[in-house]
Amino acid sequence: MFRTLMITVLSLVVIGEAGAPWELATASPPRLHLIEIQAFRFMPQQTIVAPGDRIRWVNRDIVPHTVTAEGGVWLPRILSEGESWEFAVEAGGFYAYFCEFHPHMKGWLEAH
Template sequence: MRRFSAWPVLIPVILLLIAPVWAMRIPAIDFDVKVTPRAGVVQTINIQNFAFNPQTLVVNLNDTVRAINNDGVPHTVTSDQGLFDSGTIRPGKSKQAVAKRRGTYPYHCSIHPFMKGTIIVQ
C-alpha cells in the first residue's frame, strides 16, 4: 500500500502563500525599464524651483512616468515606502519609469526631503 504524501497538497498551498510576496518584488513604479514601452501614455513630472509639478500625478497602469529636472541642481523621485527610486536626475536630464501596480505612492526627493509629490496609478 502506498504511503499518503502531503506534498501534492502542500506545494500549491505554499505557492499560493508566496505569490503575493513575490508580486510585491516588482517595483510599483519601475525605473529599471530599459526598453521604450510599446503601450501607454507618457506622463510628465516637471521638477522646477525645488518642487514636483504636478504635485499629484494620476496615471493609468502601464503609462510611462517621465521625470524631467529643469532645476540647476540634481533631484530624485524616491518612494516614501521604498517601492521605487529614480536615482539622481541631473540638471537638464530626465528619467523614465513604467507604472506597474495600482495604488497611491507618495514620494520625495532624497536630496531635498522637503520636496514631496504623489503618483496615483489607477
C-alpha cells in the same frame, strides 16, 4: 422554429464578438506623463495615471534632485540638471515620492 431561434442566438453571439474589437479600440493606450522638477517642486505634484502608463521626471533646476519612492517601490534616482528618468506603473495604488536632498519636495502618483 428551433432552427430559427438557434440562428438568431448565434447571430447575436457573432455580433457581440464583432463588437469586442470596438471596445478594445476605445480602451486608453498607455500614456506618458511628464513631471517637471522646477523651482524645488515636482510639477504637477499629484499625477493621476493608469496601470501601464509611464512617468518621466525631468530636472529643470540647476542643482541635483532625487526621485525617491516612499517604501522603496523603485530605486532612488539622482537627476542632475536636464536629466530625466522614466518609471512604468505596473499596478494600481498610491505612490508617494520625494527628493532625498531637499525633503520638503514631495509628490505622488495615483494609479487606477
